[in-house]
Amino acid sequence: MPVIKTQRNSSKRQFVIGKAAKLFREKGFAATSMRDLAEEVGVEAASLYNHIQSKAEILQDICFRTANLLTQNLENIENSQVSAIEKIKTILRFHIRQMVNNYEEVQVADREWRHLTEPYLSNFKVQRRAYRQRLANIIIEGIQKKQVKPIDPPTAVIIMLHAVSGIESWHRSLEKISAEQLEDNMIVILVDGLKI
Amino acid sequence: MPVIKTQRNSSKRQFVIGKAAKLFREKGFAATSMRDLAEEVGVEAASLYNHIQSKAEILQDICFRTANLLTQNLENIENSQVSAIEKIKTILRFHIRQMVNNYEEVQVADREWRHLTEPYLSNFKVQRRAYRQRLANIIIEGIQKKQVKPIDPPTAVIIMLHAVSGIESWHRSLEKISAEQLEDNMIVILVDGLKI
Incomplete structure (x- = not known):
């Protein structure tokens, strides 16, 4: 069911963005890497790209x-x-x-x-x-x-x-x-x- | 005359600190290098160290x-x-x-x-x-x-x-x-x- 899949993706995406906001605030955007974000989210860096591009x-x-x-x-x-x-x-x-x-x-x-x-x-x-x-x-x-x-x-x-x-x-x-x-x-x- | 020499040094030091304040404000302390500062002051990096240590x-x-x-x-x-x-x-x-x-x-x-x-x-x-x-x-x-x-x-x-x-x-x-x-x-x- 594509609708549900989209919804689940969207809430995971929101979760990632929330964690990113926390890091950007603490360290600044420039000093935060995708690796930092992956660590904060608790996934491999590669799998972040399922939810966000950059x-x-x-x-x-x-x-x-x-x-x-x-x-x-x-x-x-x-x-x-x-x-x-x-x-x-x-x-x-x-x-x-x-x-x-x-x-x-x-x-x-x-x-x-x-x-x-x-x-x-x-x-x-x-x-x-x-x-x-x-x-x-x-x-x-x-x-x-x-x-x-x-x-x-x-x-x-x-x-x-x-x-x-x-x-x-x-x-x-x-x-x-x-x-x-x-x-x-x-x-x-x-x-x-x-x-x- | 040591007194005058000290005064001149001190005003040069102040000049360097003023330029540093400008850079620190614009780019942030972390992102500013001694090389950036030397460029802003218009001297070789090495000669900055006559006025400031770090x-x-x-x-x-x-x-x-x-x-x-x-x-x-x-x-x-x-x-x-x-x-x-x-x-x-x-x-x-x-x-x-x-x-x-x-x-x-x-x-x-x-x-x-x-x-x-x-x-x-x-x-x-x-x-x-x-x-x-x-x-x-x-x-x-x-x-x-x-x-x-x-x-x-x-x-x-x-x-x-x-x-x-x-x-x-x-x-x-x-x-x-x-x-x-x-x-x-x-x-x-x-x-x-x-x-x-």
Whole structure:
């Protein structure tokens, strides 16, 4: 039954990609070999190629899947009928949850995308810039509607995205507050300063 | 005159370290060779050794000089008679200025310190942890004095330090706001949300 075979392959492929994300995050994409990955997965290097073609393909998968998630979420929120502050909060909460629950892949997409090959590299850069511009547009809209202080929108976007990447330290810290507390605290610290 | 000779050596050494910081930031410490550095400085690799002993020594110099700057600043502020909010603002402004004016070295100290060798690595880790704890203590003091909202202090520290590292994007952006505007915007966004 081809359908089931595809499904099984696909879940094994996902398993391999998950292990790759872990290694790419820990060692960096450039320093991770297919041999390292085979060892992490617990198979011979040759049998990895049943599931994936190359390291480059795995990185593409990780980067574009993450981009899709974030863009899809942004689209839903852009069109919702709430204030700019509420939009920013909802987007930030989504980013925070991704960094909490889907940490390895999100970090790899954020840090290792420069290792993508063409045409993926240029495409990812364009998407990344567009995403940041759309976040800035929500802030611009908020400033115009007097919901947000007259700050520089690109600076606010940089601060928010970099603050979220700080969740890396939260993952490493020994005495963690809960994920919910982390999320609520980040929203207070990052969003309350924007409100008029 | 030995005094002058020492001075000239020292400024040449500084020049080499500045070039090394640039390379370490761009390529990472691990991927930078002494040959790359010699090329960047514009001398033969052999003559680099008149000024520095090893790549490791350069990284130590960069990391500990940056740590000293930040710690010295923190000590001055901890003992000042101003509110916790004012202390946080002053510390953040110092971090922001370092990231604006002393970008290469600060980024290298922040990102590449894991490549330090012992005993420097353990020492740097301890200093880094202590620094973050002292920042958190200022926030704790502010919460106790009802100057700062009851947020989780380590989370606030993570957010502030990671937000500052976002100045990397500012350096790369084509249409930059001025350094003063950047600083003022970051303070509004990061500190206004903390105030009660």
